[in-house]
Amino acid sequence: MSEPLQQMEAASKLLELKNIDLSFGGVKAISNISFDVMEGEVRAIIGPNGAGKSSLLNVINGFYHPQQGEIWFDGKQRHAMKPYQIAYQGIARTFQNIALFKGMTVLDNIMTGRFTHMHKNMFWQALWKGPAEKEEIENREFVEHIIDFLEIQAIRKTPVGRLPYGLQKRVELGRALAAQPKMLLLDEPMAGMNVEEKEDMCRFILDVNDTFGTTIVLIEHDMGVVMDIADRVVVLDYGRKIGDGTPDVVRNDQTVIDAYLGVSH
Amino acid sequence: MFYRESGDFKKTYQKDNQTFPIKFDRWRYYFVMLVAFIVVPMFLTDYMANAVMTPFLVWAIAALGLNILVGYTGQLSLGTGGFMAVGAYATYKLMTAFPGMDMVSVVLLSGLITAVVGALFGLPSLRIKGFYLAVATLAAQFFLVWLLNKVPWFYNYSASGQISAPQREMFGVIITGPHATPVAGYLFCLVFAVGLAWVARNLTRGRLGRSWMAIRDMDIAAEIIGVNPLAAKLSAFAVSSFFVGIAGSLFFSVYLGAAEVTEAFGISVSFAVLFMVIIGGLGSIFGSFIGAAFMVLMPVLLKNILVGGMGWPTDLAAHFEFIIVGGLILIFLIVEPHGLAQMARVLKEKLRLWPFPH
Numbered sequence: 001m002s003e004p005l006q007q008m009e010a011a012s013k014l015l016e017l018k019n020i021d022l023s024f025g026g027v028k029a030i031s032n033i034s035f036d037v038m039e040g041e042v043r044a045i046i047g048p049n050g051a052g053k054s055s056l057l058n059v060i061n062g063f064y065h066p067q068q069g070e071i072w073f074d075g076k077q078r079h080a081m082k083p084y085q086i087a088y089q090g091i092a093r094t095f096q097n098i099a100l101f102k103g104m105t106v107l108d109n110i111m112t113g114r115f116t117h118m119h120k121n122m123f124w125q126a127l128w129k130g131p132a133e134k135e136e137i138e139n140r141e142f143v144e145h146i147i148d149f150l151e152i153q154a155i156r157k158t159p160v161g162r163l164p165y166g167l168q169k170r171v172e173l174g175r176a177l178a179a180q181p182k183m184l185l186l187d188e189p190m191a192g193m194n195v196e197e198k199e200d201m202c203r204f205i206l207d208v209n210d211t212f213g214t215t216i217v218l219i220e221h222d223m224g225v226v227m228d229i230a231d232r233v234v235v236l237d238y239g240r241k242i243g244d245g246t247p248d249v250v251r252n253d254q255t256v257i258d259a260y261l262g263v264s265h
Numbered sequence: 266m267f268y269r270e271s272g273d274f275k276k277t278y279q280k281d282n283q284t285f286p287i288k289f290d291r292w293r294y295y296f297v298m299l300v301a302f303i304v305v306p307m308f309l310t311d312y313m314a315n316a317v318m319t320p321f322l323v324w325a326i327a328a329l330g331l332n333i334l335v336g337y338t339g340q341l342s343l344g345t346g347g348f349m350a351v352g353a354y355a356t357y358k359l360m361t362a363f364p365g366m367d368m369v370s371v372v373l374l375s376g377l378i379t380a381v382v383g384a385l386f387g388l389p390s391l392r393i394k395g396f397y398l399a400v401a402t403l404a405a406q407f408f409l410v411w412l413l414n415k416v417p418w419f420y421n422y423s424a425s426g427q428i429s430a431p432q433r434e435m436f437g438v439i440i441t442g443p444h445a446t447p448v449a450g451y452l453f454c455l456v457f458a459v460g461l462a463w464v465a466r467n468l469t470r471g472r473l474g475r476s477w478m479a480i481r482d483m484d485i486a487a488e489i490i491g492v493n494p495l496a497a498k499l500s501a502f503a504v505s506s507f508f509v510g511i512a513g514s515l516f517f518s519v520y521l522g523a524a525e526v527t528e529a530f531g532i533s534v535s536f537a538v539l540f541m542v543i544i545g546g547l548g549s550i551f552g553s554f555i556g557a558a559f560m561v562l563m564p565v566l567l568k569n570i571l572v573g574g575m576g577w578p579t580d581l582a583a584h585f586e587f588i589i590v591g592g593l594i595l596i597f598l599i600v601e602p603h604g605l606a607q608m609a610r611v612l613k614e615k616l617r618l619w620p621f622p623h
């Protein structure tokens with residue numbers, strides 16, 4: 001959790017955004033935003049509705065291409081890439097509105113998350129017996145660990161469409177985890193959950209961060225949650241960055257208080 | 266009481282991945298294979314082979330192919346007739362150009378050629394979806410039929426514009442041409458139907474199939490997981506067309522014997538196969554077979570009842586047939602939009618709990 005800052009200085013930057021500008025037609029969604037994410041930290045992005053938080057995640061995983069600015073990932077500058085190529089670089093995410101594969105079971109959803117780790121070609125797959133089956137079983141074993149970890153053993157074979165909202169969010173996290181990403185982007189993973197479900201989700205996020213060392217970037221509206229689990233926080237308002245630092249620093253920043261915490265738009 | 270999964274624990278993931286995880290289903294599958302390969306050929310009359318069994322197998326293969334595209338990948342296609350025509354004409358050209366080539370190779374190669382053509386016509390799917398894609402594939406249907414009709418090279422400049430299958434043998438038995446043995450034709454098609462169903466099952470339960478279904482259910486989420494939409498959609502078009510091409514090849518060489526493209530592979534074929542897939546069940550391999558069975562058996566059955574049983578004139582019966590089949594399709598779509606396969610699944614679930622449903 002809130003590690004001492006010195007320790008983080010020693011860690012390397014996993015992601016750095018430099019002067020990102022993004023607009024849709026006349027609408028400026030992001031203006032001149034720079035910030036970094038250290039390896040192994042939990043980085044939160046907060047801000048009022050429409051501040052540009054989701055757009056920022058979309059820039060990071062390649063759905064949106066910024067008009068200006070540089071993106072550095074894992075020590076290298078990243079050029080315009082397709083989202084599926086970025087998946088191979090080790091970035092996974094969940095969506096603000098659940099984006100599960102509705103017609104598939106929980107197990108198949110999470111197995112699909114293993115996509116970048118499976119390599120046997122169509123001809124082996126058509127044969128099934130042999131290399132393809134072996135690969136399938138190895139990956140199934142990994143997926144079973146995730147299912148145990150998220151405590152969803154009982155719903156393994158249930159089509160995800162039949163699950164309640166909170167469980168769907170959990171399955172979506174599982175699918176992202178299955179990719180064993182270096183960096184995990186979570187867009188409001190706790191929105192619409194009750195207190196218990198939120199606590200569970202917080203526990204999972206922190207466990208993932210602790211046990212696998214996965215770097216986490218998360219958007220969250222619940223300030224209590226953010227203060228509890230984030231190492232550092234970026235605050236956005238109207239597409240601009242208005243604050244950046246540890247939860248304590250951000251909480252006491254006057255601009256932030258005015259823009260977000262104090263008065264609501 | 267015998268339809269049970271309790272006491273039948275899966276101890277390995279391999280076992281859990283089986284096609285027929287319940288013992289009873291597995292035995293039933295072996296039983297069906299035994300009947301299809303040994304019992305049916307012993308009692309199969311020429312009429313039954315020609316009017317029912319062989320067309321059933323051919324349409325089942327086409328439905329399997331279309332199901333991969335529509336049911337598993339969510340890409341609506343109305344080009345099935347055109348792709349079957351490609352398979353048929355490829356077979357004709359291969360058979361006439363290479364008389365020494367064995368029929369298995371001819372059929373497989375025809376499938377491969379159709380796969381390439383299908384992937385080519387699948388390119389628009391990267392930009393357009395749903396209804397608009399259906400229209401684009403419709404264009405493919407008309408273009409292919411027009412092309413095969415227009416360029417005489419495809420039918421070897423024959424005056425009638427028809428193609429007809431030369432005689433070929435397998436293990437000394439004639440399977441194509443006017444002197445073919447209907448039962449041998451049935452067995453030849455059966456081998457392909459079973460083999461292709463097995464391939465479809467394998468592809469759809471693995472990595473590729475999951476990428477298809479991911480594209481179908483939520484394409485943006487599929488992309489962030491690493492699925493390249495281009496690769497997923499084109500592979501679906503290619504594999505689907507491979508199946509459909511083989512269906513076209515068998516339809517022409519074993520079933521029809523001779524064909525004219527506008528008659529045999531028109532738009533009504535595209536719709537018929539689409540009906541099979543919808544009635545049988547989208548995204549179900551078993552459903553492709555029952556959908557095909559339904560569409561093949563219904564008219565034969567009705568004809569036998571109306572003409573044979575009730576003594577109606579043939580033409581009146583034929584019209585009535587259309588109405589009844591159309592009506593049944595409507596009823597099915599309303600009662601069980603997920604098709605016959607879903608009905609079977611629900612029944613099975615009930616059976617699993619029977620006789621203590623609570």
Ligand SMILES: Nc1ncnc2c1ncn2[C@@H]1O[C@H](COP(=O)(O)OP(=O)(O)OP(=O)(O)O)[C@@H](O)[C@H]1O
Binds near residue numbers: 096
């Ligand atoms: N694809 C798009 N086309 C046009 N405008 C867009 C698009 N995506 C985002 N925007 C605009 O960019 C701005 C930022 O939106 P964004 O979704 O990033 O906000 P957010 O901070 O995630 O808000 P919320 O808390 O409601 O999720 C909004 O004004 C939105 O209308």
Ligand SMILES: [Mg+2]
Binds near residue numbers: 054
């Ligand atoms: Mg948002």
